Amino acid sequence: MSYHRCILEPYHAGRRYSRCPGCGKDSYTLYVYAETGEYINETVGMCRRRNSCGYHLPPREYFTRLNDKKWKLRLRMQQQ
Numbered sequence: 001m002s003y004h005r006c007i008l009e010p011y012h013a014g015r016r017y018s019r020c021p022g023c024g025k026d027s028y029t030l031y032v033y034a035e036t037g038e039y040i041n042e043t044v045g046m047c048r049r050r051n052s053c054g055y056h057l058p059p060r061e062y063f064t065r066l067n068d069k070k071w072k073l074r075l076r077m078q079q080q
C-alpha cells in the first residue's frame with residue numbers, strides 16, 4: 001500500500017467527524033485507502049480546527065515515519 005492511493009474520507013450522509021488526537025474535539029477527518037475505504041491509522045488524519053488545533057498527519061508523512069527506524073523506536077518507547 002502506498003500513500004498515493006490515500007484520500008481524506010469523503011463526506012457522505014451520516015459520516016461523523018472523529019475525535020481529534022490533537023485537541024480531543026470531534027472535528028477530525030481520517031485518511032482512507034481510496035480503493036477499500038479502510039482507515040490507514042487512527043493518527044493519520046486532519047483536524048478541521050485549523051487555527052486552534054492544526055493537527056494534520058498526512059499519509060505521506062506517516063509512511064515516511066514507518067520507514068524511519070529511529071522514529072519507530074521512539075514510538076515504541078512512548079508506548080511503554
Ligand SMILES: [Zn+2]
Binds near residue numbers: 020024027049053054
Ligand atoms: Zn484537533
